[in-house]
Amino acid sequence: xxxxxxxxxxxxxxxxxxxxxxxxxxxxxxxxxxxxxxxxxxxxxxxxxxxxxxxxxxxxxxxxxxxxxxxxxxxxxxxxxxxxxxxxxxxxxxxxxxxxxxxxxxxxxxxxxxxx
Amino acid sequence: xxxxxxxxxxxxxxxxxxxxxxxxxxxxxxxxxxxxxxxxxxxxxxxxxxxxxxxxxxxxxxxxxxxxxxxxxxxxxxxxxxxxxxxxxxxxxxxxxxxxxxxxxxxxxxxxxxx
Numbered sequence: 001x002x003x004x005x006x007x008x009x010x011x012x013x014x015x016x017x018x019x020x021x022x023x024x025x026x027x028x029x030x031x032x033x034x035x036x037x038x039x040x041x042x043x044x045x046x047x048x049x050x051x052x053x054x055x056x057x058x059x060x061x062x063x064x065x066x067x068x069x070x071x072x073x074x075x076x077x078x079x080x081x082x083x084x085x086x087x088x089x090x091x092x093x094x095x096x097x098x099x100x101x102x103x104x105x106x107x108x109x110x111x112x113x114x115x116x
Numbered sequence: 117x118x119x120x121x122x123x124x125x126x127x128x129x130x131x132x133x134x135x136x137x138x139x140x141x142x143x144x145x146x147x148x149x150x151x152x153x154x155x156x157x158x159x160x161x162x163x164x165x166x167x168x169x170x171x172x173x174x175x176x177x178x179x180x181x182x183x184x185x186x187x188x189x190x191x192x193x194x195x196x197x198x199x200x201x202x203x204x205x206x207x208x209x210x211x212x213x214x215x216x217x218x219x220x221x222x223x224x225x226x227x228x229x230x231x
Binding site: 006009031032033035037043044045047050052091093095097102103104105106107108109 | 147149151156157158159160161164166172174175204206208210212216217218219220221222224225
């Protein structure tokens with residue numbers, strides 16, 4: 001069954017520290033897509049990245065980087081040199097493609113607090 | 117470009133009342149969905165649709181009804197509101213690409229309180 005687990009409920013770091021948010025997923029499909037979203041205190045949901053199951057290359061975008069490992073079913077998100085503006089709830093999501101259902105399932109989220 | 121428009125932003129209902137949350141997108145997206153967000157529970161899928169005339173249940177469908185008569189609109193109906201349905205509701209849409217869905221575009225959310 002399709003499932004996304006974000007075991008870290010809340011993380012607090014001091015500004016400029018690096019922080020990694022964990023995401024572990026379950027799926028029987030061979031084709032699937034993984035996503036990360038950010039929800040700042042204002043409440044809107046902001047897309048960060050989309051990755052398909054055939055592309056295990058790590059990705060870097062500024063201070064953000066993502067590590068996708070199919071062997072451990074993980075898609076972890078690292079923020080380097082964190083800033084107060086990074087304080088938000090971060091969601092990992094999974095969308096399966098083989099089964100034809102195309103459901104978009106989210107994890108429970110990780111609340112990141114970056115302290116000045 | 118309006119994206120996903122969700123109304124209302126806030127709503128207070130009495131137990132037993134019914135209401136419809138509206139969701140419209142102008143991006144010609146195939147996939148539309150409704151989520152509810154509760155503290156510590158993340159975003160849970162209520163219902164979704166992969167095209168006009170096609171809907172299916174998500175993780176928490178009980179007490180909710182949907183229909184998709186057009187590509188643009190995907191209303192969510194609460195049949196008989198209960199306090200357990202107090203939540204923040206998000207509508208989202210996505211497009212198919214490479215056999216999978218693109219990133220989801222979200223509405224602004226509806227904060228619903230059932231008293």
